[in-house]
Amino acid sequence: MLAPTLDTAIEFLKGVGPKRAELLQKELGIFTCEQLLNYFPFRYIDRTRFYKINELDPDLPYVQILGRITSKEVIGEKQKKRLVARLTDETGSIELVWFQSLKWVDEHLMKGKVYIVFGKPAVFNGSFSISHADLESYPRPATITGNLRLQPVYNSTEKLKKFFLDSKGIQKLVTLVIEQQIREVKETLPLYILQKYHMLSRREALLNIHFPKDVQALKEAEKRLKFEELFFIQLQLLHNKQLRELRFKGHSFDTVGEKVNVFYKELLPFKLTNAQKRVIKEIRTDTQRGIQMNRLVQGDVGSGKTVVALMSMLLACDNGFQACMMAPTEILARQHYSSILSLLKDRLVKVAILTGSTTRKQRTLLHKELEAGEIDLLIGTHALIEDKVVFKNLGMVVIDEQHRFGVEQRARLWRKNTIPPHILVMTATPIPRTLAMTLYGDLDVSVIDELPAGRKPIETRHLYEGQRLRMFGFMKQEIAKGRQVYVVYPLIKESEKLDLLHLEAGIEQMSYQFPLPEYQISIVHGKMRNADKEYEMQRFIKGVSQIMVATTVIEVGVNVPNASVMVIENAERFGLSQLHQLRGRVGRGAEQSFCILMSGNKLSADGKLRLETMVKTNNGFEISEIDLQLRGPGDITGTQQSGVLELKLADLAKDQLILQEARNTVIDILSEDPMLDDPKSSLLRTYLSKRSRGIAFDKIS
Incomplete structure (x- = not known):
């Protein structure tokens, strides 16, 4: 049989076979020898240090x-058999015990011979022992695995371990691939990039990521592989952006007409902040270029993104086009619809809403008016992407909280016109710069980093369970002033696994503290029918109820300026971004607002840091950086679906410099060689051609 190559199915690697191959595929997604070579250790054990027996500590x-x-000697009978050996050095002795593979260990373990023993020390009956220790002959043989200084540790699963594919088993397979196929590894980065950053070749990097010679070699291997990972993400994003600008012509909005001017001069009830003006100017410039705009607007809760979106949509209407705005939930869509109607005061344009609860009769009329061009602005949920929804001339698409939509969902909106509409993406989830570069690297980014004048910073306090009566007293004080209060719970029903104060128990407690008829309580949670939810929301919005007890369904989309207190129960169970979003539901009026974080007395280190961060700062971007370090990129934005963040080694919280180097390198390359025609870019061209199924390099006239 021919020796396996990197492309060989993992089944044909010596020691694998069909059953183990099936498990490696299902559990780790490893189908080929090359994929095994790219399955990296998650940590390393320092094998350079030898302990004396009298230095041991449990x-x-x-x-x-x-x-x-x-x-x-072998002790015991049948199932209770065990092999017990004694290891001695000049400072004492220790017991080594095996409960499995006794025959094999007994045959290979030689009395009187010196061994390197590796394992976890434990105290049993007052003396140290090590169970199932790893043994190596001394001196070590001069092979790749024998000269280990930093021993790799690989993630495994319970199913794999049953087939002896624990970390050590995986290490043996990786060793085989390296011994047989490391020479096959091809370079992926051009030589001039390696020389510029003094980086290892890919072959050296792979060898040293699995079996590093020393700590320095490991660092160099990690840097090379992290750079490669981030470089190719940036290459793909920025190249796609460049192609899109060349391929997709955009509507040119040459006129700032009556609609924008009248709204700005007569209807806008407040002055725009400098940040809002700057972002509107950037959008105005984009829409004049004759290229499809793709811009992300980041703005903290309450920074005024809706007004920016409305003025962008009015700009489209001034130029003879329709516009639409898509929100992830019906609550948020209705909130945008109400806000925009209130700002426009039934003037300038016709606005409509389309959601899952729009009746068939209403839909029929809406579809007809939309296709005839009689509706200027359409606001809605993902109902907007249905094939039946046809625009006469769609020129501007606004997508709110875009990370909640799949890529295909967004693309279906783009295809609603022959010339793709301009795209304005908005998010109130502040995104760390590194994550924005990776996740939205193909978009132009605007930041609204200024709150409207007159907004007072929300005062945040952290109270423990024992201070609950104090919290109730504070709520009563605020309600007596005519204010309203949110109380948010993480669960609807009690969980068997989590000891949380759940919504139902909370309502009972709240009803006792705030009895009828003096106090009215609205209840909103995700399991309610939309009509019931809307009824309760409206009671709170109109001021009929003073307290809204809810789950995180109110995280986005509820705007009640009179609400001045946000109480978050079991706050330690929420992520930082979610806590920040919830806090943003208050502080929308001129009065001082408060956020009270309730928690149990026992907090994890991460839980404590999250609550301390919330008390310390109202800056969403500062909060997002800490959140990225605590939770990782996927958890912050729900971005796993995008496929952009499939990072094996790079850590966006820690590898900001490498990411910046990678992005700058791509920008330099594409500015000099946009279509990667230069022979020195051949490796990059090959990579992109593979990723884009051969369509990336169509010449565009």
Whole structure:
């Protein structure tokens, strides 16, 4: 049989076979030898340190001892059999115990021989022992695996371990691939990039990521592979952006007409902030270029993104086009619809709403008017992307909280016109700069980093369970002033696993503290029918109820300027971004607002840091940076679906410099060689051609 190559199915690697191959595919997504080579260790154990037996401590995770086997015997009968050996050095002795593979260990373990023993020390009956220790002959043989200084540790699963594919089993397979196929590894980065950043070749990097010679070699291998990972993400994003600008012509909005001017001069009830003016100017410039705009507007809760979106849509209407705005939930869509109607005061344009609860009769009329061009602005949920929804001339699409939509959902809106409409994406989830570069690297980014004048910063306090009566007293004080209060719970019903104060118990407690008829309580949660939810929302919005008890369904889309207190129960159970979003539901009026974070007395280190961060700062971008470090990119934005963040090694919280280097390098390359025609860009061209199924390099006239 021919020796396996990197493309060979993993089944044909020595020691794998059909059953193990099936498990490697299902559990780790490893189908080929090359994929195994790109399955990296998640940590390393320092094998350079040898402990003396009298230095052992049960708190040590692993130890390595050099000693001689002075005795061994099999003890017990049948299922209770165990092999016990004694290892001795000049400072004492320790017991080594095996409960499995006794015959094999007994045959290979030689009395009187010196071994390197590796394992977790434990105290049993007052003396140290190590169960199922790893043994190596001393001196070590001069092979790749024998000269280990930093031992790789690979993630495995319970199913794999049953087939002896624990970390050590995976390490053996990786060793085989390296011994047989490391010479096949081809370079992926051009030589001039490697020279510029003094980076290892791909072959050296792979060798040193699995079996590093020392800590320095490991660092160099990690830097090379992280750079490669981030570089190719940036290359794909920025190249796609460049192609889109060349391929997709955009409507040119040459006129700032009556609609924008009248709204700005007569209807706008407040002055725009400088940040809002700057972003509107950027949008205005984009829409004049004759190229499809793709712009992301980031703005903290309450920074005025809706007005920016409305003025962008009015700009489209001034130029003879329709516009639409898509929101992830019906609550948020209705909130935008109400806000926009209130701002326009039934003037300038015709506005309509389309959601899942729009009746068939209403839909029929709406579809007819939309196709005839009688509706100027359409606001709605993902109902907008249905094939039946046909615009006469769609020129501007606004997508709110875009990370909640799939890529295909967004693209279906773009295809609603022959010339793609301009795209304005908005998010109130502040995104760290590194994450924005990676996730939205193909979009132009605008930031509204200024709150409207007169807004007072929300005062945030952290109270423990024992201070609950104080919290109730504070709520009563605020309600007596005519204010309203949100109380948010993480669950609807009690969970068996989590000891949380749940919504139903909370309502009972709240009803006791705030009895009828003096106090009215609205209840909103995700399991309610839309009509019931809307009824309760409206009671709170109109001021009929003073307290809204809810789950996180109110995280986005509820705007009640009179609400001045946000109480978040079990606050330690929420992520930072979610806490920040919830806090943003108050502070929308001129009065001082408060956020009270309730928690149990026992907090994890991460939980404590999250609550301390919330108390310390109202800056969403500062909060998002800490959140990225705590939770990782996918958790913050729900971006796993996008496929952009499939990072094996790079960490966006820690590798900002590498990301910036990678992005700058791509920008330099594409500015000099936009279509990657230069022979020195051939490796990059090949990579993109593979990723884009051969369509990336169509010449565009």
